[in-house]
Amino acid sequence: xxxxxxxxxxxxxxxxxxxxxxxxxxxxxxxxxxxxxxxxxxxxxxxxxxxxxxxxxxxxxxxxxxxxxxxxxxxxxxxxxxxxxxxxxxxxxxxxxxxxxxxxxxxxxxxxxxxxxxxxxxxxxxxxxxxxxxxxxxxxxxxxxxxxxxxxxxxxxxxxxxxxxxxxxxxxxxxxxxxxxxxxxxxxxxxxxxxxxxxxxxxxxxxxxxxxxxxxxxxxxxxxxxxxxxxxxxxxxxxxxxx
Amino acid sequence: xxxxxxxxxxxxxxxxxxxxxxxxxxxxxxxxxxxxxxxxxxxxxxxxxxxxxxxxxxxxxxxxxxxxxxxxxxxxxxxxxxxxxxxxxxxxxxxxxxxxxxxxxxxxxxxxxxxxxxxxxxxxxxxxxxxxxxxxxxxxxxxxxxxxxxxxxxxxxxxxxxxxxxxxxxxxxxxxxxxxxxxxxxxxxxxxxxxxxxxxxxxxxxxxxxxxxxxxxxxxxxxxxxxxxxxxxxxxxxxxxxxxxxxxxxxxxxxxxxxxxxxxxxxxx
Ligand SMILES: Nc1ncnc2c1ncn2[C@@H]1O[C@H](COP(=O)(O)OP(=O)(O)O)[C@@H](O)[C@H]1O
Ligand SMILES: [Mg+2]
Numbered sequence: 001x002x003x004x005x006x007x008x009x010x011x012x013x014x015x016x017x018x019x020x021x022x023x024x025x026x027x028x029x030x031x032x033x034x035x036x037x038x039x040x041x042x043x044x045x046x047x048x049x050x051x052x053x054x055x056x057x058x059x060x061x062x063x064x065x066x067x068x069x070x071x072x073x074x075x076x077x078x079x080x081x082x083x084x085x086x087x088x089x090x091x092x093x094x095x096x097x098x099x100x101x102x103x104x105x106x107x108x109x110x111x112x113x114x115x116x117x118x119x120x121x122x123x124x125x126x127x128x129x130x131x132x133x134x135x136x137x138x139x140x141x142x143x144x145x146x147x148x149x150x151x152x153x154x155x156x157x158x159x160x161x162x163x164x165x166x167x168x169x170x171x172x173x174x175x176x177x178x179x180x181x182x183x184x185x186x187x188x189x190x191x192x193x194x195x196x197x198x199x200x201x202x203x204x205x206x207x208x209x210x211x212x213x214x215x216x217x218x219x220x221x222x223x224x225x226x227x228x229x230x231x232x233x234x235x236x237x238x239x240x241x242x243x
Numbered sequence: 244x245x246x247x248x249x250x251x252x253x254x255x256x257x258x259x260x261x262x263x264x265x266x267x268x269x270x271x272x273x274x275x276x277x278x279x280x281x282x283x284x285x286x287x288x289x290x291x292x293x294x295x296x297x298x299x300x301x302x303x304x305x306x307x308x309x310x311x312x313x314x315x316x317x318x319x320x321x322x323x324x325x326x327x328x329x330x331x332x333x334x335x336x337x338x339x340x341x342x343x344x345x346x347x348x349x350x351x352x353x354x355x356x357x358x359x360x361x362x363x364x365x366x367x368x369x370x371x372x373x374x375x376x377x378x379x380x381x382x383x384x385x386x387x388x389x390x391x392x393x394x395x396x397x398x399x400x401x402x403x404x405x406x407x408x409x410x411x412x413x414x415x416x417x418x419x420x421x422x423x424x425x426x427x428x429x430x431x432x433x434x435x436x437x438x439x440x441x442x443x444x445x446x447x448x449x450x451x452x453x454x455x456x457x458x459x460x461x462x463x464x465x466x467x468x469x470x471x472x473x474x475x476x477x478x479x480x481x482x483x484x485x486x487x488x489x490x491x492x493x494x495x496x497x498x499x500x501x502x503x504x505x506x507x508x509x510x511x512x
Contacts, residue, residue, distance in 0.1 A: 143446060145400030146393050162446060164396050182444075 021082065021103075024074075025056040031069040038077045051213060053079050054103055058086035065091055067098050137173065144169055144183060151189070165205060174198065186213075193231050198241060202227040212236055245278075245356040247349065249378040249416075251402075253394025255365030257386045258423035261459055262481075263362035264292045264468035266382070269485030271326035272470070275357040278317065280348075281331035282374035283364035284340060290330040294321060294466020304332040307344030313351050322471065327356075337370040349377045367401060376407050380417040382450060386424045387435040392444050395420075399447065419450035421484065426455040427500040438498055451484035453477055454497040 026034070055070065067084075074081050083103040084095040092102045137156030144150060144159065146166030157171035160178055167183035169175060174196050175187040181199035188195030188210040195209050202222050206215050209231040216223065216238065226241035250263045260283070267279035280303060281289035290296040295318045301311035306329075313329075320326035329348075332339070352359050363374035375381065381402055385395040402416050403409055409416075422441055429435045442449060456477045462469040470481040476497050483493040 142403060143399075145403070146396040148400045148404070164444070166393060166396065167400075 022051055022053045023056050023085070024053050024079075025059055026070070027059045029060060029063075029065065031073055034070070035073045038073065051079060051208075051211070052082040055081055055084045055100075056086050057084055057088070057091055060091075062088040063090070064094055067094055067100065071098065138171075140169075143179075146183075171195070181207075184208075187229075188231070195231075197229040198227075199229075200226050200241075202238070207236065207238075209236060214238070245353045245359045246379050247359045247361065247377045248380045248382060249361040249363055249375045250382045250384060251363040251371065251375055251398050252365065252384040252391070253367060253371075253398040254386070254391045257384050257391055258453065258459075259365075259384050260288045260292050260362050261463065261469060262382065262384050262421060262423065262453070263289060263360050265470040265477075265481040266485060266488075267326060267358070267360040268320070268323060268468040268470050269481055270358050270360075270488075271320065271323040273485065273489065274325060276325050276355065277358045277360065278327045278329060278352050278356045279360040279362060280329040281362050282340065282370050283362065284331050284335055284337045284370055285333060286364065287331050287333040289362050290318075290328060291466060292463045293328050293468060295328055295330070296466070299330045302330045302332045303348070304335045304339045306348055307339065307341060313348060337364070337368070337373075340370060340373045342373065342376070345373050345376070367397060371398070372401070372405060375402055375416075376405070378402070378406055378416050379408070380419065382419045382421050383445070383447065384421050384423055385441060385445070387422060387426075387430060387437070387441060389436065392436065392441055395445060399445065418447040419488070420445055420447050421450050421453065423453040424455045425452050425498065427498060431500055449495075450487055451480060452495060452498050453480045453484070 028034070053074070057065075071081055081100060083101045084091065085103045087095055087102050095102060135155050137158055138152040139158045139160065140150060141160045143161040144163040144167035146164055149168040150157070150170070152171040152173070154172050156173035156176065157169055158176045158178070159169060162179040163169050163177055163181050163183045163185065165182045168186070169177070169183065170186040170189050172188065172190045172192060172195075175185050175198070177185065177197075177199040180201040180203050181197075182203045182205070184206040185197050185199070185204055186206075186208040187197045191210050193210040197207055197209065201224055202216060202220070203224060204216055206213055207229050208214070209229065212231055212234060214236045220238065222238055222240060228239050228241045228243070230237050230239070250259045250266065252259050263279055267277050271277045279289065279293070281287060283289070284304065290299055298318050301316040303316065305311040306313050306316045317327040317329055320328060349359070361374045361378065364370040375398075383395045383398060385391050399418060402418065406416050408414065420442065422438060425438070426435060430437045438449075438452060454476050456475065458472050458475045458477050459469050462472050469475075469477045470485075472478045480497055483496065486493050
């Protein structure tokens with residue numbers, strides 16, 4: 001990473017970026033509880049495989065906490081803790097010693113329609129539902145704008161207007177976006193691997209199916225074009241729509 | 244019955260106050276009884292841009308807290324007798340903008356004016372939320388750069404979710420895009436987003452484009468809303484904005500670089 005293609009040393013370039021991260025709220029001081037929860041097949045972190053997550057310590061008593069066991073469990077589950085929030089001073093120091101910065105993020109703005117309170121990143125047991133899509137799917141007619149999030153639980157989600165950068169749409173079933181998809185799109189959130197994403201113009205920050213995610217970049221041959229995204233084995237396949 | 248218009252953006256320094264002053268003046272020139280309110284508690288810029296800072300005795304916060312009547316706080320504009328300014332306080336903080344207090348002032352203005360223009364502070368916190376809450380229409384001021392567009396998008400989401408119209412399930416707030424500080428030459432050089440880029444990203448109707456211009460600085464230093472700088476590009480652009488807002492058709496101006504460069508003349512456009 002210190003040389004570019006031509007073999008010349010490259011310059012260090014610093015730029016800013018806004019990222020949406022999943023937040024895991026720790027609710028007990030006992031790492032074993034999290035571990036046993038993660039062992040159940042329908043654990044809510046399944047779809048966060050390879051995803052960066054932030055640990056929220058709000059619910060925990062204000063006492064120093066050994067973070068190492070938490071980190072080990074989460075890494076074993078395939079998640080990457082990248083920071084903490086709502087930490088006390090002592091917790092903040094412990095986190096810093098582990099290389100976890102204290103982040104000061106804000107909750108995502110709820111979208112206009114039905115929005116699940118905790119969203120799937122919380123470990124609350126009521127987030128885990130029986131699989132199987134029911135009903136005709138949900139239709140969103142208004143644009144999804146930066147900071148908004150919409151989750152169609154147990155169904156498909158059909159977006160008729162743009163999903164803009166910084167917005168997030170999630171569905172347990174398929175996701176259809178008949179407009180530019182510029183934000184984050186997560187289909188099969190509860191692990192349905194046959195879920196797919198369809199969009200009129202692929203410009204997404206992130207696409208994920210059943211927890212396997214990709215961050216397409218503007219060099220992608222289908223960037224700005226109609227695309228269909230499916231999970232094949234352990235990989236996402238992005239193909240032209242209608243093939 | 245007044246129509247309430249919020250001038251908002253998410254991002255700071257994009258031209259909200261400049262626009263509020265020019266737009267309110269433009270409506271008053273057309274004969275509409277217009278009030279313009281500064282919601283940027285703690286900064287207090289509007290009275291400077293409108294050139295009435297020395298006449299401020301009572302302000303918006305005094306009225307909200309019952310320390311003065313609305314009539315005592317409204318300042319009549321120097322140049323336009325249909326235009327009134329409700330300045331804000333420099334010494335209080337934004338928590339002084341209580342929801343009930345703002346609602347009461349809005350109610351009172353409602354019967355007296357044709358248009359109430361709310362100059363929003365930057366950000367998405369209390370001040371900005373109060374400024375947009377009562378809006379019937381929103382002018383979303385955006386500069387041709389990615390961060391400004393992103394913040395405008397965010398504010399549009401908030402308008403759709405947190406305005407009074409949204410809460411009461413009424414027809415949504417009417418959205419207008421105003422692209423300001425537009426420098427066609429820099430767009431051509433790829434340093435700035437183009438008008439088409441911004442329209443494509445935000446997808447709301449365009450109310451106008453205000454060019455980047457020195458005139459704005461001169462005007463605000465003199466305390467004269469830019470629309471009074473007769474014959475200047477910015478004054479013309481703001482006049483067009485007012486006309487379009489009132490439903491008139493106006494072709495877009497100042498979106499092309501002024502003179503084609505040497506190479507362009509040589510090889511064609
Ligand atoms: N079209 C323009 N051309 C040049 N400068 C401008 C323009 N519009 C605004 N400005 C300048 O930008 C700065 C911020 O403008 P202001 O209206 O106070 O923004 P806001 O209220 O959004 O913070 C001021 O110095 C103003 O003079
Ligand atoms: Mg301002």
